[in-house]
Amino acid sequence: MSLDSKIPEGPIDQKWTKHKMDSKLINPSNKRKFKVIVVGSGLAGGSAAASLSEMGYQVKCFCYQDTPRRAHSIAAQGGINAAKNYQNDGDSVYRLFYDTVKGGDFRSREANVHRLAEVSSNIIDQCTAQGVPFAREYGGLLDNRSFGGAQVSRTFYARGQTGQQLLIGCYQALQKEISKGGVEMHTRTEMMDVVLVDGHAKGIVVRDLVTGEISSHAADAVCLATGGYGNVFYLSTNAMGCNVTAAFKAYKRGAYIANPCYTQIHPTCIPVSGDYQSKLTLMSESLRNDGRIWVPVSKEDAEAIRTGNKKPEDIAEEDRDYYLERKYPSFGNLAPRDISSRAAKEVCDEGRGVAPTGLGVYLDFKDAIGRLGEDVIRARYGNLFQMYEKISGDNPYQTPMQIFPAVHYTMGGLWVDYNLQTTIPGLHCLGEANFSDHGANRLGASALMQGLADGYFVIPTTIANYLADQKPGSINTDMDEFTQAESTVKERIEQLININGSRTVDSFHKELGLLVWEQCGMGRSKEGLEMALKRIPEIREEFWTNARIPGDANGVNTELEKAGRVADFLEFAEVMCTDALNREESCGGHFRLEYQFTEDSDEVKEGKTQAGEALRRDAEYAYVAAWEFNGVGTPPTLHKEELEFENVHLAIRSYA
Amino acid sequence: MNLTLKVWRQKSVHDDGLIETYQAKDIPIEASFLEMLDIVNQRIIIDGGEPIHFDYDCREGICGQCSLTINGIPHSKERGVTACQLHMRKFKDGDTIWIEPFRAKAFPLQRDLMVDRSAFDRIIAAGGFIDVRTGSAQDANNLPVAKTRADSAMDAAACIGCGACVAACKNASAMLFVSAKAAHLNLLPQGAPEKDKRVLGMVRQMDAEGFGNCTNLYECEAVCPKEISTENIARLNRDYAVALAKEATV
Numbered sequence: 045m046s047l048d049s050k051i052p053e054g055p056i057d058q059k060w061t062k063h064k065m066d067s068k069l070i071n072p073s074n075k076r077k078f079k080v081i082v083v084g085s086g087l088a089g090g091s092a093a094a095s096l097s098e099m100g101y102q103v104k105c106f107c108y109q110d111t112p113r114r115a116h117s118i119a120a121q122g123g124i125n126a127a128k129n130y131q132n133d134g135d136s137v138y139r140l141f142y143d144t145v146k147g148g149d150f151r152s153r154e155a156n157v158h159r160l161a162e163v164s165s166n167i168i169d170q171c172t173a174q175g176v177p178f179a180r181e182y183g184g185l186l187d188n189r190s191f192g193g194a195q196v197s198r199t200f201y202a203r204g205q206t207g208q209q210l211l212i213g214c215y216q217a218l219q220k221e222i223s224k225g226g227v228e229m230h231t232r233t234e235m236m237d238v239v240l241v242d243g244h245a246k247g248i249v250v251r252d253l254v255t256g257e258i259s260s261h262a263a264d265a266v267c268l269a270t271g272g273y274g275n276v277f278y279l280s281t282n283a284m285g286c287n288v289t290a291a292f293k294a295y296k297r298g299a300y301i302a303n304p305c306y307t308q309i310h311p312t313c314i315p316v317s318g319d320y321q322s323k324l325t326l327m328s329e330s331l332r333n334d335g336r337i338w339v340p341v342s343k344e345d346a347e348a349i350r351t352g353n354k355k356p357e358d359i360a361e362e363d364r365d366y367y368l369e370r371k372y373p374s375f376g377n378l379a380p381r382d383i384s385s386r387a388a389k390e391v392c393d394e395g396r397g398v399a400p401t402g403l404g405v406y407l408d409f410k411d412a413i414g415r416l417g418e419d420v421i422r423a424r425y426g427n428l429f430q431m432y433e434k435i436s437g438d439n440p441y442q443t444p445m446q447i448f449p450a451v452h453y454t455m456g457g458l459w460v461d462y463n464l465q466t467t468i469p470g471l472h473c474l475g476e477a478n479f480s481d482h483g484a485n486r487l488g489a490s491a492l493m494q495g496l497a498d499g500y501f502v503i504p505t506t507i508a509n510y511l512a513d514q515k516p517g518s519i520n521t522d523m524d525e526f527t528q529a530e531s532t533v534k535e536r537i538e539q540l541i542n543i544n545g546s547r548t549v550d551s552f553h554k555e556l557g558l559l560v561w562e563q564c565g566m567g568r569s570k571e572g573l574e575m576a577l578k579r580i581p582e583i584r585e586e587f588w589t590n591a592r593i594p595g596d597a598n599g600v601n602t603e604l605e606k607a608g609r610v611a612d613f614l615e616f617a618e619v620m621c622t623d624a625l626n627r628e629e630s631c632g633g634h635f636r637l638e639y640q641f642t643e644d645s646d647e648v649k650e651g652k653t654q655a656g657e658a659l660r661r662d663a664e665y666a667y668v669a670a671w672e673f674n675g676v677g678t679p680p681t682l683h684k685e686e687l688e689f690e691n692v693h694l695a696i697r698s699y700a
Numbered sequence: 701m702n703l704t705l706k707v708w709r710q711k712s713v714h715d716d717g718l719i720e721t722y723q724a725k726d727i728p729i730e731a732s733f734l735e736m737l738d739i740v741n742q743r744i745i746i747d748g749g750e751p752i753h754f755d756y757d758c759r760e761g762i763c764g765q766c767s768l769t770i771n772g773i774p775h776s777k778e779r780g781v782t783a784c785q786l787h788m789r790k791f792k793d794g795d796t797i798w799i800e801p802f803r804a805k806a807f808p809l810q811r812d813l814m815v816d817r818s819a820f821d822r823i824i825a826a827g828g829f830i831d832v833r834t835g836s837a838q839d840a841n842n843l844p845v846a847k848t849r850a851d852s853a854m855d856a857a858a859c860i861g862c863g864a865c866v867a868a869c870k871n872a873s874a875m876l877f878v879s880a881k882a883a884h885l886n887l888l889p890q891g892a893p894e895k896d897k898r899v900l901g902m903v904r905q906m907d908a909e910g911f912g913n914c915t916n917l918y919e920c921e922a923v924c925p926k927e928i929s930t931e932n933i934a935r936l937n938r939d940y941a942v943a944l945a946k947e948a949t950v
Contacts, residue, residue: 094834095834098833098834110755110816111817111820111821112821113821114757116757116758119762128840168840169838169840172843172890173832173837173838175830177853178840180846182847184846202854207762208860209854216829217829217832223826231818284758318731320728320738322738325759430780500835550738594745594749599711599712600753600811602753603751
């Protein structure tokens with residue numbers, strides 16, 4: 045099947061307007077006849093469910109949490125971008141578009157990114173009207189801050205909990221629609237499969253996580269807004285329950301997965317302290333506005349710090365290496381996430397890391413406190429400092445924070461066209477779960493923007509292009525397709541319960557996570573990826589013969605829930621590594637050790653870039669890699685969507 | 701460190717519950733409280749038992765899903781933290797720790813330490829929103845909001861909906877939750893048009909869900925992981941009285 049991205053004709057700044065004009069409409073009296081299923085209740089799913097219901101569609105929304113307000117969008121700290129130019133600092137829709145394409149290392153689809161930048165302002169208006177308490181200035185108008193990867197201040201924020209406040213706005217809109225009868229909400233319910241009728245997505249099979257009951261739901265279209273797959277690495281900043289299951293089931297039914305190798309490693313997380321660790325905690329990137337990142341110049345000093353013989357205060361100014369400021373003078377500590385993360389890894393690989401494990405760098409507020417005073421710093425970051433102290437036991441007002449990169453976000457996801465429809469007709473994909481807007485690297489404060497853009501402003505328009513050709517209400521759950529899907533789901537659960545082995549599900553998840561972190565994490569190589577691709581099926585095989593899932597499937601059984609998700613990660617990891625192996629270049633979150641600039645490269649000699657920077661190969665790899673399922677253990681088939689850059693000139697990404 | 705755990709076990713709402721004793725040996729002092737339970741659970745599973753079921757998701761103190769009563773206090777005696785942010789360095793070697801669910805009539809138990817807090821969702825659905833259709837908003841800067849007022853709204857909006865306030869109250873009152881949710885919207889000009897309707901709707905739903913009355917004990921404020929102030933309760937009482945009086949005169 046060839047990939048038709050359905051990008052509208054015309055100049056970049058008129059594509060979305062033209063597409064809205066050309067999109068099909070469904071009149072209000074007909075909308076109420078259509079049923080739409082939305083899986084996931086985060087910023088993308090919640091905003092889609094609420095907005096579609098407001099328009100008159102009958103919506104069913106599902107989430108695994110005990111209430112839609114807990115979806116992991118809630119944990120986003122820093123902010124949300126919008127091209128409002130309230131700061132009069134030269135921002136515009138075009139600049140946000142440009143920054144996002146460049147930040148994504150020229151691997152995103154221009155038309156989608158421009159649309160995202162266009163609707164960014166509407167998002168701020170909508171959220172403010174809902175009562176989202178964004179930070180304000182004394183004049184009563186909205187405040188902004190700057191964020192990684194940008195030289196303008198376009199980020200709107202609500203203390204250190206922007207994600208929670210945006211999600212509450214979206215959740216309240218959802219509850220409003222639930223009270224009006226437009227949305228039927230199913231909490232503590234996990235999607236187990238998507239059901240196809242005549243090749244179209246027409247429903248889902250779910251498991252009630254309280255009673256264990258398996259049931260089916262039919263609809264005229266299905267939207268997946270189920271987040272990213274960062275938990276394939278076991279340790280990440282994702283919530284414990286985040287999983288790839290819904291997207292992966294769709295993949296197994298024929299939806300393509302695009303660019304799964306693009307994973308974002310966030311530079312500012314609290315370092316790992318032991319093997320009992322269940323998750324990693326992010327410290328907002330906004331800290332990089334005032335914090336300075338450094339390690340000792342000498343290995344000896346670093347060693348002395350690690351063994352407790354020296355304290356950071358003992359290292360003289362000239363013995364400190366503020367490596368981001370040194371390497372990227374114009375962006376400094378605000379260099380994009382992929383660059384900052386890799387730079388931290390490099391200095392730690394050189395033996396200059398500072399945490400007891402050697403895997404940590406300093407984020408120091410001493411200068412900022414000296415310049416602005418402790419009160420200003422407390423007002424800006426008080427809750428983050430407090431959170432850091434609770435976890436680490438150190439007081440960052442007095443001693444620098446220790447940070448290290450951790451898996452945070454996944455740019456890859458289900459392939460979608462301009463209408464956000466996957467390769468399965470009727471199956472749409474929104475938010476982090478799709479692949480479309482961030483290319484190979486996402487800029488800070490853009491995840492919230494994309495989730496809400498998809499849910500509030502894109503899908504409400506584009507879903508009609510599919511629905512208008514459908515006969516509403518022609519599907520019911522008595523059809524064979526549903527009964528068959530239900531029995532497949534039940535069989536798999538039965539299989540899991542009956543393994544009765546001797547290792548816990550977590551032990552398999554940790555083993556897989558460590559493997560992909562080492563071979564498909566911050567640095568990847570052909571050799572390492574081939575090793576991982578050999579090892580993953582072995583772990584999977586042992587899982588299916590030696591995992592221990594206690595209890596039964598009738599009622600609450602959290603080990604069974606985990607087992608189902610880990611089983612899918614064990615299949616998904618192969619697709620991710622296959623994609624990483626195929627992409628013989630470095631770009632954004634995908635860094636192939638074989639492809640980097642060296643001291644001998646012409647571009648380095650000419651001063652266009654630095655040694656160690658990612659070497660993109662545009663002639664060969666300026667495409668979206670979309671993978672088609674061929675069976676578990678069988679390599680997937682690659683489909684390419686060539687990327688065209690008509691507006692942003694393909695260039696070496698330089699932040700120097 | 702080595703600990704003795706006394707944990708509430710209950711297969712489902714239909715079964716009887718009891719306190720079981722577990723030995724938590726060799727727990728790293730840097731582990732979080734929930735990671736300590738993970739370690740205990742891994743050992744229970746290997747020994748052929750069923751693990752202790754408890755709620756969690758983000759494990760960074762913001763999603764509000766974790767809900768443990770630790771030594772009789774929701775989220776433990778530490779101020780301003782959720783159970784997932786509690787670290788074992790706050791305990792001593794040899795301690796005995798009692799772990800129970802958030803108990804309240806309006807929070808029916810689901811399994812072991814997991815409870816059903818959907819009553820909170822229904823309270824929000826009864827008026828805890830601003831009715832603004834997607835796409836109909838004006839420019840965000842057309843409506844200035846005084847910084848002090850916006851900050852007060854933000855203080856109230858910091859509530860994570862965990863329900864510790866209810867579990868700590870001997871009346872199982874939800875007043876801190878409801879008042880914080882109402883105050884967030886009532887303090888803002890955007891929330892003004894629906895203020896009376898909101899307050900009446902939310903308070904009536906709260907009563908219908910079986911939450912108790914507030915008798916000003918302030919236990920809720922003491923356990924709130926986001927340190928939400930009981931000033932919001934005073935605001936809600938005032939707003940409710942006004943709304944009630946207006947309703948009577950219509």
